[in-house]
Amino acid sequence: MDLATMTAQLERLRADALAAVAAAADPAGLDAVQLEFLGRKGALTEVLRGIGGLPAEDRPRVGAVANDVREVVEAAIAAHGVDLRGAAMAARLAAEAVDVTTPGRRIARGTRHPVAETIAAIDEVFGRFGFVVFEGPEIEDDVTNFQMLNIPSDHPARDLWDTLYVDIPDHLLRTHTSPGQIRVMRETRPPIRALLPGRCFRYEAVDASHGFEFHQVEGLMVDEGTSLADLRGLLDEFAHALFGAGRATRFRPGYYPFTEPSVAFDVGCVVCDGVGCPACGRSGWMTILGAGMVHPVVLRNGGIDPETYQGFAFGMGVERIAMLRHGIHDLRLFMEGDLRFLGQFR
Amino acid sequence: MRVPLSWLRDHVDVDLDPAVLAERLTLLGMEVKSIERWGAEWRSVVVGELLTVESHPRADRLSLTTVTVGAGEPLRIVCGATNIAPGQRVPVALPGAVLPGERRIERTEKMGVVSEGMLCSGDELQLTTDADGILILPAETPLGADLSDLYGDVVLDVDVKPNRGDALSLVGLAREVSAITGAPVRSPAVTLDEVDPEVARRLRVVVEEPALCTRFVGRWVTGVTVGPSPDLVQMRLRAAGMRPVSNVVDASNYVMLEIGKPTHAFDARAVHDGTIVVRRARAGERLETLDHVDRALDPETLIIADPAGPIGIAGVMGGAGSEVSESTTDVVVESAIFDPVSIRRTGQRYALRSEASLRFEKGQDVPTARIGADRVAALIVAWSGGSVLRGRVDTDPREPGPSRVAFRPARVERLLGTTRTAAGQRALLARVGVATEDAPDGTPVVVAAGPDPLVVQPAEEAVVALVPTWRRDILIEADVAEEIARVGGYDAVPTRTPETLMPAFRPSPLGVRDAIREALVGVGFTEVVTHALVAPRSLVDLPWPDDTEVPAGEAASGGRLVTVRNPLSQQHSVLRQHLPASLLDVLVVNERHGAERVAVFEVGKGYAADGPRAREWWRVAFLLAGHAEPSAWNRPARAADLDDAKGVVEVVAERLGLEPVTFEPDRRGMPFHPGRAARVTARLAASGGPRPTGFVMAEGDLTVSGHVAELHPSVAERWELRTPRVLLAELAVAGLGGGTLDPARARPLPRFQAVDRDLAVVVAEDIPAAAVVEAARRAAGDLLREIRLFDVYRGAPLDEREKSVAIRFVLQAADRTLTDAEVEAIAAGIASALGAEVGGRIRT
Incomplete structure (x- = not known):
């Protein structure tokens, strides 16, 4: 074997190998080509076996050509391998394509009731001002629901609360959360900042804005210097938190036997923004709660000295707030359980 | 109180526009509910004078009149009234006029004579009750004038609060107007011959x-x-x-x-x-x-x-x-x-x-x-x-003078948060007829009235308000404060963010309730709030058991039904003792609207009477009917069954840090499907869980109890349900009545491999699966990390009174990897315990 022959064999091998690489149709074929030409028992090894027959000075030259052939073929295999894997991936991806415009698979999801959600929202605002939650019974005694709140039996103010009475002597369904004021005052000492959410009952015919069951949140704050100005400031913060920072508010006299002075608190109509519309009786205002400075008699009934301490209380209808927040126009929807309604509060 | 402005003006001058007056009264505490334009309904009704009155040629009971309304030709008008005579001034509805009740007046023919309008009675104008005669106006009434200009009025509807009976009158409200404008009040003068x-x-x-x-x-x-x-x-x-x-x-x-x-x-x-x-x-x-x-x-x-x-x-x-x-x-x-x-x-x-x-x-x-x-x-x-x-x-001609109510101007300021001088306060009181004088030394101040009044000797300056007899609402210092605030305007009260002492922290009693709500919403349940007042029938139609032990700190259910003495209707005449009947009503509502899946829950109270006292208890209840998983375009829906409901119970328990939940068969039948009802219990695990405020619970204490069941088919029929299977549960939960959740306790993550083994145990058909799992759990010892049932098999080669229960248990040690020998020993221990306790044999 001479140098020229061997070199020619290597050149032929290179050409054959490159052709075989190009012809390989898949990664397995390419592996076979690798084995056939470059493997331990492959064609290149076979050719180089004859290197011993060459003169010593020619051996490095043949070695150089052989290395060159190996590198070229390896590079070709690698390059073609990338192409082949890319094609295989592309084919798989093409086969796996779906119509992405079909709808997603629904996962059932529930919703909180707007009353519970609104109580949480109210709690959130007052909680930041240090108000803590208390609760009282719904079957209340006449003494706590009325008499302790400066509403004696046969007082004309009782007309403000049409009452449902139960067959337990001297008991009724609480007409408001205000009896909670008495319970809180007897349970804790000033400083008091208490919030009392809960269900209330009235003897009231049902229509779009009245029901015989509804929810209220009562607030009570008592300390040495708690004044009407503190009440006004707090209610403004509350109105702005729930109805927007720019919401106008109105602080005006109201009447409750258990507060003196008493307050009615209005916000600019959330429908017409104060212009005047049917929703606000064309006044531009909507009353959202009643409030006032706790009457000295009520403080005393709660065991608190009205000469040392003073404070305020407020009470709001949760459904009323929820109706304004969510644009609900019929109170009856709250207790019907119609999922088409409840499902909207996601 | 309806206040015609023209009448109010008899008693006080009013120069304000009605809308402004209404707002000022409202801000003074006399809330104006509405402003009504009285007579706004009359259009084209003017003052006319009768020129001639003759008999109608063809009808005895009708008169033929000519009427002038000032300008233009006299009108010929046919009239049926008998009280008319030439020279009288009367209201004339011209053709095109509209009277109250949207009654339109047109040129019409009456018995052959064209009538160019109508003479009006007081009743037709809704001015007086006289429907027979024409309303005869005073002779000096200006001819041709629009009647609404003469007799139209603005009526304010004022919501007078129960403490202000004095304002249920024109003079009383004139006093309020006077407080606004300063104009003097005119009381009616009485002279008698x-x-x-x-x-x-x-x-x-x-x-x-x-x-x-x-x-x-x-x-x-x-x-x-x-x-x-x-x-x-x-x-x-x-x-x-x-x-x-x-x-x-x-x-x-x-x-x-x-x-x-x-x-x-x-x-x-x-x-x-x-x-x-x-x-x-x-x-x-x-x-x-x-x-x-x-x-x-x-x-x-x-x-x-x-x-x-x-x-x-x-x-x-x-x-x-x-x-x-x-x-x-x-x-x-x-x-x-x-x-x-x-x-x-x-x-x-x-x-x-x-x-x-x-x-x-x-x-x-x-x-x-x-x-x-x-x-x-x-x-x-x-x-x-x-x-x-x-x-x-x-019978008692004595008449009291003004009452004397002492107040401290500084105390009034402290209450109101304003900074008025004593003189400023006294000037405001004067606007509502409350005179004042310096209090003589030693004048006591009444802070609270009543049978046991609180009277103090003021250390600071005091003033005596001389309250007129009609103001029966001003009795104590705080009443004077309100009057000062009211007349001065509530708008003068500054806005201050409270900066007094904060109370001590108190955990919210709503904690557990909110956690459960959140967990149930997360697994696809919608919260409902339904009436606590229900029909007595609904509690009879769905008699929910009240014989379960409840977690410590929670009120027991059951007892004498509380009935409303003056119910609005029979539908809402008793207080409910459980929640599921209300949830069935919700199902009915939603079935009517074609809902395919109804998954709802309520956190609410039950009520009973204990002798002279009332008892209330909190429960959570849920209902699942229809689809457990909703259908998708390429996948059908799956109908809900008891296992779905049990899974929901487990989610609730898990949210509270409880595990595991035990379900035991409840075969009572009504209102349950006797073969598909379970009593639920869960107990406090070492990892902690909810706690009623201020209540200490020990490991092993009951934390959840109640029932989960498929509704008995006959109850479903009585409720006329369309859904064949309805799953219901009501649970008493520790802390629901007012507890908070303890934070979950973290455990170190295991460093050594866990080993799992499966065992199939053949037991008699009447052995509950839970009994098999429990026996295995007890036998497994301290290294058990998890055990669960994963299959129940019936059929060949088993006897037909047998079933095979497959359980998987996971073993793990904190300090080493378990050897095969250890695992085999535990498995053998479980197998022999199963043989002894539930008569099971290992199937290989």
């Missing part, structure tokens, strides 16, 4: 119940002619919402609206012996009241009587027998002060509330007893002729 004899010679009044009738003033008007009131009076009464009756009755009503003093006019003939007795009714006495209802009188009722018997229910309603009629010639005027509580009770007892009783209930200004009697007598004379007998019968 009295004639002999002395009234005392005709009328005697005996008050047998001086506590209930503290003053009775009587007047006698003789020689009256009863007929309709003057048109202006009728118009005012109408605008104020009262029906005109007759000149005598209207005088009484007019004075009630004018100065707030209810009075009553009796036909003097019906007062036997000229003697009036104010007493309680006697057993068996009856009275036909003015509304022509014959009433049995209760001995608690205060009545006006004569020697022959009752002639009126005091302060509430007169008797029909003494009603003023057209034949009445002499009238006895009663103007009394009655006890407010007695009047209120009487009104409630007979379900009879009148404008008069509403005013008596709120208390009366004592001097108005005298003023009212005089004023009514004067108006009767003015409107129905006759004369007033000399003097009054008055």
Whole structure:
């Protein structure tokens, strides 16, 4: 074997190998080509076996050509391998394509009731001002629901609360959360900042804005210097938190036997923004709660000295707030359980 | 209280636009509910003068008139009334006019004569009650003027609060206007020309119940002619919402609206012996009241009587027998002060509330007893002729002066958060007729009134408010503070963010309830809030068990049903004792709307009576019906079954840090499917869980109990449900009544491999799967990390009374990797325990 022959064999091998690489149709074929030409028992090894027959000075030259052939073929295999894997991936991806415009698979999801959600929202605002939650019974005694709140039996103010009475002597369904004021005052000492959410009952015919069951949140704050100005400031913060920072508010006299002075608190109509519309009786205002400075008699009934301490209380209808927040126009929807309604509060 | 502005102007000058006046009154605490334009309904109704009145050529009962309305040709108008004559001024509805009730007037032909409009009666204009005659206007009424300009009015509807009975009158509201504008108030002047004899010679009044009738003033008007009131009076009464009756009755009503003093006019003939007795009714006495209802009188009722018997229910309603009629010639005027509580009770007892009783209930200004009697007598004379007998019968002519209420200006500022001077406060009080004077040394201040008043000796400057007799609402210092704030305007109260001491932290009692809500919403349940008041039937149709032990700290359920004594309807007459019946009602509502999946829950209370006390308990209940998993476009829905409901129970328990939940068969049947109902229990695990506030629970304490079940098919039928299977649960949960959740405790993550083994155990069919798992759990020892059932197999090669329960248990040690030998030993221990405890054999 001479140098020229061997070199020619290597050149032929290179050409054959490159052709075989190009012809390989898949990664397995390419592996076979690798084995056939470059493997331990492959064609290149076979050719180089004859290197011993060459003169010593020619051996490095043949070695150089052989290395060159190996590198070229390896590079070709690698390059073609990338192409082949890319094609295989592309084919798989093409086969796996779906119509992405079909709808997603629904996962059932529930919703909180707007009353519970609104109580949480109210709690959130007052909680930041240090108000803590208390609760009282719904079957209340006449003494706590009325008499302790400066509403004696046969007082004309009782007309403000049409009452449902139960067959337990001297008991009724609480007409408001205000009896909670008495319970809180007897349970804790000033400083008091208490919030009392809960269900209330009235003897009231049902229509779009009245029901015989509804929810209220009562607030009570008592300390040495708690004044009407503190009440006004707090209610403004509350109105702005729930109805927007720019919401106008109105602080005006109201009447409750258990507060003196008493307050009615209005916000600019959330429908017409104060212009005047049917929703606000064309006044531009909507009353959202009643409030006032706790009457000295009520403080005393709660065991608190009205000469040392003073404070305020407020009470709001949760459904009323929820109706304004969510644009609900019929109170009856709250207790019907119609999922088409409840499902909207996601 | 309906306030016609034209009437209000009799008592105070009002220059404000009605809308502005309404707002100012509202800001003063006299909330104006609505502003009504009275007469706004009249369009094209003008003043005309009758030129000629002739008989209609073809109809006897009709007249043919010519009327001028000032400008243009006289109009020819056909008229059916008989009270018309040439020269009278009358309201003329021109063609195109619209009258109240959207009645349109057009040019029409009446019996062959074209009528160019219509002459109007007071009734047609809703000005007076006279429907027969044409409304004859005063001769000086300007010709051609628009009637709405002359008689139109603005009526404010003012919501007078129960403490301000004094403002239930025109004069009372004029005082409020005066507080706004400073314009002086004009009270009606009363001048009487009295004639002999002395009234005392005709009328005697005996008050047998001086506590209930503290003053009775009587007047006698003789020689009256009863007929309709003057048109202006009728118009005012109408605008104020009262029906005109007759000149005598209207005088009484007019004075009630004018100065707030209810009075009553009796036909003097019906007062036997000229003697009036104010007493309680006697057993068996009856009275036909003015509304022509014959009433049995209760001995608690205060009545006006004569020697022959009752002639009126005091302060509430007169008797029909003494009603003023057209034949009445002499009238006895009663103007009394009655006890407010007695009047209120009487009104409630007979379900009879009148404008008069509403005013008596709120208390009366004592001097108005005298003023009212005089004023009514004067108006009767003015409107129905006759004369007033000399003097009054008055059972207590003493009249109190202003009451003295001491206050500390500095204390008022502390309450209001304002910075007014004492002089500024006194100036504000003066605007509502409350004079002030410096308090003499040692004047006590009443902080709280009542049977046990709180009176203090002021250390600081004090002032005495001299409160006029009509302001019965100003009794203590805080009342004065409100009056100052009110007159000064609540808008003057500064806005301050509270900066007083904060109370100590208190965990929210809503913690556990909110956590459960959040967990259930997360697994696809929608929260509902339903009525606590339900129909008694619903509790019978769905008798939910109340025999389960409840977690410590939670109230037990069950007990005597609480019934509403005055229910609005039978549908809402008892307080519910469980929640599932309400959830079934929700299902019905949603089935009606075609819902395919109803998954709802409620966190609510049950109620019962324990003797003289009430008991309330919190529960969470859920209902699942229809699809457990909703369908997708390429996947059908899966129907819900008991396992779905049990999974929800487990989610609730898991959220509370509890594990595991035990389900035991409950075969009671109704209202459950006897083979698909379970009693639920979960106990506190070492990892902690919810805690009622201030309540210590120990590991192993009951934390969840209740039932989860498929509804018995016959109950579903009774509720007429469309959904074949309804899953229901109600659970008592520790902390639901007012607890918080402890934070979850983290455990170190395992560092050594866990080993799992499966075991299939053949047991008798009647052995519950849970018993197999429990026996295995007990036998597994400390290295057990998890154990669960993963298959139940029935069929060959097993006997038909057998089943194979497959359980997987996971073992793990904290300090080493377990060897095969250790694992095999534990598995063998489990196998032998299963053999001993549930008669199981290992299937290989």
